[in-house]
Amino acid sequence: xxxxxxxxxxxGRYIVLLEKGDISSLKKVxxxxxxxxxxxxxxxxxxxxxxxxSGKDSIFYKNLNMVVMEDIEPDLLNKSLVDSNSPVVFYEKxxxxxxxxxxELVKSIRSLSAAMxxxxxxxxxxxxQKAEKPKPVVEMEWGLKAIGLDRTQFTGRGIxxxxxxxxxxxxxxxFSNRTVEGKSFVPGEAWDEDIHGHGTHCAGVAAGNxxxxxxxxxxxxxxxGLKIAKVLSANGxxxxxxxxxxxxxxxxxxxxxxxxxxxxxxxxxxxPSLIFERAGETAxxxxxxxxxxxxxxxxxxxxxxxxxCPANSKSIMSVAAIDEQLRxxxxxxxxxxxxxxxxxxVCAPGVNVLSCYPAIKNNYTLLSGTSMATPHVSGLAALxxxxxxxxxxxxxxxxxxxxxIPLDGLSYRDIGNGLIQAI
Amino acid sequence: MSYTYLGTxxxxxxxxxxxxxxxxxxxxxxxxxLKSLNVLVIQxxxxxxxxxHPFFEALEKDRKDFxx
Numbered sequence: 398x399x400x401x402x403x404x405x406x407x408x409g410r411y412i413v414l415l416e417k418g419d420i421s422s423l424k425k426v427x428x429x430x431x432x433x434x435x436x437x438x439x440x441x442x443x444x445x446x447x448x449x450x451s452g453k454d455s456i457f458y459k460n461l462n463m464v465v466m467e468d469i470e471p472d473l474l475n476k477s478l479v480d481s482n483s484p485v486v487f488y489e490k491x492x493x494x495x496x497x498x499x500x501e502l503v504k505s506i507r508s509l510s511a512a513m514x515x516x517x518x519x520x521x522x523x524x525x526q527k528a529e530k531p532k533p534v535v536e537m538e539w540g541l542k543a544i545g546l547d548r549t550q551f552t553g554r555g556i557x558x559x560x561x562x563x564x565x566x567x568x569x570x571x572f573s574n575r576t577v578e579g580k581s582f583v584p585g586e587a588w589d590e591d592i593h594g595h596g597t598h599c600a601g602v603a604a605g606n607x608x609x610x611x612x613x614x615x616x617x618x619x620x621x622g623l624k625i626a627k628v629l630s631a632n633g634x635x636x637x638x639x640x641x642x643x644x645x646x647x648x649x650x651x652x653x654x655x656x657x658x659x660x661x662x663x664x665x666x667x668x669p670s671l672i673f674e675r676a677g678e679t680a681x682x683x684x685x686x687x688x689x690x691x692x693x694x695x696x697x698x699x700x701x702x703x704x705x706c707p708a709n710s711k712s713i714m715s716v717a718a719i720d721e722q723l724r725x726x727x728x729x730x731x732x733x734x735x736x737x738x739x740x741x742x743v744c745a746p747g748v749n750v751l752s753c754y755p756a757i758k759n760n761y762t763l764l765s766g767t768s769m770a771t772p773h774v775s776g777l778a779a780l781x782x783x784x785x786x787x788x789x790x791x792x793x794x795x796x797x798x799x800x801x802i803p804l805d806g807l808s809y810r811d812i813g814n815g816l817i818q819a820i
Numbered sequence: 821m822s823y824t825y826l827g828t829x830x831x832x833x834x835x836x837x838x839x840x841x842x843x844x845x846x847x848x849x850x851x852x853x854l855k856s857l858n859v860l861v862i863q864x865x866x867x868x869x870x871x872x873h874p875f876f877e878a879l880e881k882d883r884k885d886f887x888x
Contacts, residue, residue, distance in 0.1 A: 595888045635886040638861045645854035661886045671878035672826045679857050
């Protein structure tokens with residue numbers, strides 16, 4: 398039998414279990430511990446167990462093979478445990494057992510049950526409150542859902558986005574509670590009027606919120622600062638000088654994002670403009686990210702065309718367009734001239750995109766183009782900048798690319814790092 | 821015929837009175853100096869190149885074909 402022990406270092410009364418309860422074993426125990434053992438069979442009214450133990454003798458309980466010994470050194474017991482000739486296989490110090498008070502037990506249960514009742518009431522209240530105030534489900538346009546905007550807690554707060562376009566309808570009711578600033582770089586045309594409508598639409602996607610009538614959300618960074626630079630005339634055209642002038646102005650104003658939903662087609666193997674390269678690079682050095690539309694010159698799948706100017710500059714982020722089925726838009730330009738820049742960096746929703754439109758043109762409309770994909774990225778950049786205020790514009794660009802997801806069947810040439818995703 | 825150019829000044833070159841005089845003497849009128857970019861918007865009566873005026877890193881004609 399394997400020997401075990403349980404006890405302490407103080408002398409006292411011990412219960413000792415023997416391997417066998419024969420005479421030889423009892424004799425050995427008497428010798429080892431210098432005790433005299435009385436069998437429990439010999440106990441009587443006159444010879445009670447406590448009389449024996451108080452006399453420092455031991456009692457042997459034959460049926461249990463146990464000896465109760467008084468005033469024994471635990472060291473001796475330990476020694477006998479490791480001695481293979483000793484009959485002792487286990488010992489344990491005598492314990493004091495006290496009767497459980499039923500009354501105390503009932504009190505204790507009652508106390509615990511009261512505490513439990515209290516916790517249950519708290520839990521009930523929390524569940525009730527949750528049920529009374531369900532999290533509002535915000536309906537969103539398909540493009541916002543595609544970029545995971547329903548997951549984000551960021552709104553672009555504290556980040557200024559500058560839209561370089563056809564101006565902005567400052568009287569639009571969706572922006573009645575917003576402060577919008579701007580400047581016109583088109584002689585004779587005001588920045589806060591948008592006869593064309595394209596600029597208002599782009600501004601709505603980047604920094605709008607939701608429709609007043611249906612509450613459906615179409616804007617990405619509703620708390621961003623919205624800045625307008627009118628660089629395209631009412632007929633939707635513009636010049637390098639007005640665009641570069643506006644970029645210079647936006648950098649001076651320390652705006653963080655410049656959104657260019659515009660472009661000029663380039664030929665095969667045409668090199669990027671050094672003027673725009675300087676503009677993009679200077680913006681990045683000033684912690685400002687310039688984002689531009691890849692262009693709409695393609696007729697896919699047979700005729701993809703190269704990324705337009707200025708999106709083809711290495712220092713300007715280039716955006717392609719996809720549709721609701723996450724396919725490349727048939728018009729979206731690709732990285733055909735990628736050797737000198739001219740590649741696509743990311744893609745974003747750009748087909749049947751709903752946004753605000755000038756009041757005189759029915760307030761809202763669906764438009765398609767890389768022009769619509771671009772403000773998705775611009776609004777998203779504002780969210781990233783809010784989320785990571787310590788990062789530079791260059792790092793934000795990198796992070797947006799890293800978080801973009803590739804799309805099945807679409808190549809890097811057409812969608813760059815993939816579909817942008819909210820942070 | 822008049823041309824509008826955008827001229828990117830080389831790093832270290834600043835637009836000052838000397839440069840202004842030089843440009844005027846060569847029939848170039850500075851319409852605007854974009855300070856943060858160090859770019860000049862210039863009107864010239866004739867076509868100009870960086871070879872003729874090497875303080876420009878690049879000279880590009882103002883494109884008028886940007887659109888939505």
